[in-house]
Amino acid sequence: MIPESFDYQRASSVSDAISLLHQHGEGAKILAGGHSLVPTMKLRLSTPATLIDIGDLTELKYISDKGDYLAIGAGATHWMLESSDLIQQKAPALSQSAGQVGDVQVRNRGTIGGVLAHSDPQADYPGVILALNATIVVQGSGGERTIAAADYFTGLWETALEETEILTEVRIPTDNANANSCYLKFPQPASRYPYVGCAVAMSTAGGSCAEIRVGFSGVGETAFRDSGVENALQGQALSESSIAAASAKAAEGRSVLSDVFVSEEYRRAMAQVYAKRALSQLS
C-alpha cells in the first residue's frame, strides 16, 4: 500500500518547521516518527499535501533534569524514555508506559510528541501525563506557550495544540508523588494498544495517602483524571479496604468506550481492577 503523492520538506530547525507550516498552509502536516501518520497515509485515511519532517531534529531529542522538573524533548522516542534511568527514578509511570508501547520497532521510532499531538484515545501516554501533572510546551510563530496537561486533551482526537504550532517539550514535575508512580495496562493482545491504562502517582505519609493523582488511558473518548478515586483515598489510611473502596469509584459517572472486543461494562470493570492493582502496588 502506497500513500497518495505529497510534497516532502525536511525542516532544519523548529523555527524552520513553523515557517514551513505557515508557508504550506492547510494541507501541511508535521512528520515525526511517522508511526501513526504513515500507516494512516498508506490506508489513505490521511492525504496531506505536504509533510514537514522534524524526525531528525536533535534539538527535540533530549531528556534533562531541571531540578523542579524533567524536561523531555518532543522528539524523544519511546525507547529513549524506556531506557532512561532519570525517568525511571523520578517518574516510573512514564518509563513503564514507554516500555509497553507497541513493540521494540515501534518504540525505536515513535515519539512522545507524536503521541500527544496525535491524541489517539487508545494511546498510552495521555493518562500518564495527566497523573504526572505534566506541562506541555508548544511553539508557534508568536513564540512559546505552556499548557497544563489537564487543559490539553479537549476531546476525541482533539487537543489544545493549534494547527500551526509544534509541540516541543513535556515537563514532568519532580515531586514525591511522581517518584512513587506506576502504569498498569490491559493491552489489546494483537495491537498492544491499551483497553485500559491506569497511571497513579501517590505520595504517602505515615501510612496514609498524602497526595494522589490517577489518570486513565483507553477508557474514555479522551484520557481523564479520575477525581472519584482520588477523593476517596486522599488523606485516608492505606489499607486493603480503603483501596478497594477507592478503586470501586474508577470511571464512575464517565462515558466509557465500547468495541467488539471489550464492552463498556467490561472496560469499566477492568478500570476498577487496574486501579486497585496500581494503588496496591504503590502502597
Added chain:
Amino acid sequence: MKVSMTVNGTAFEHDVEPRTLLVQHLRENMGLTGTHVGCDTSSCGACTILVNGETVKSCTLLAVQCDGADIKTIEGMATNGDLHPIQESFREKHGLQCGFCTPGMILSSWQLLERNPKPSEGEIRHALEGNFCRCTGYDNIVKAVQHASQQSA
C-alpha cells in the same frame, strides 16, 4: 527527490518519489529482496531492518526519512560468506520453517542481544513481540536466541 543512504556498507543514491516506502526502495530499487513484506500494516515485523543501529519496520518508513542513514538488512549480516552467529544459531536450533519471518526475527534478535546480551526467556519473548511467525515456530526461535546469547560469552 534525491535520497542517499549506505546499505550494508555500500553507498547508494537514487531519485525517488517522496511516497516511496523504505521497504519498496530496498526491494525494488536495490534488489534487496531478503527484506520481506508480510502484512504491510506495521504489525508482523517481516520487514524489520536496522536504521542507524535500531530495528524499524521498513514498511512504516518513507525512503526520504532515511536520507543519509546507515542501513543494514539481512543481506548484510554474514561477513565474507560466514553466517552471523545469530544466523548460525537459527540454523542450529531449527529456528525457521518456511523462513518468511526469519530476516526480521534475526534483526530483532540482533537488537535484543546488543541491548541485553544475556536475556531471560521472558525478555526474549517480550523483545520479539513485534515479529510474527506464521509457522508458529516460536519455541525454537527462542532457543536459537538463547543459543546465540551463549555463543557470545
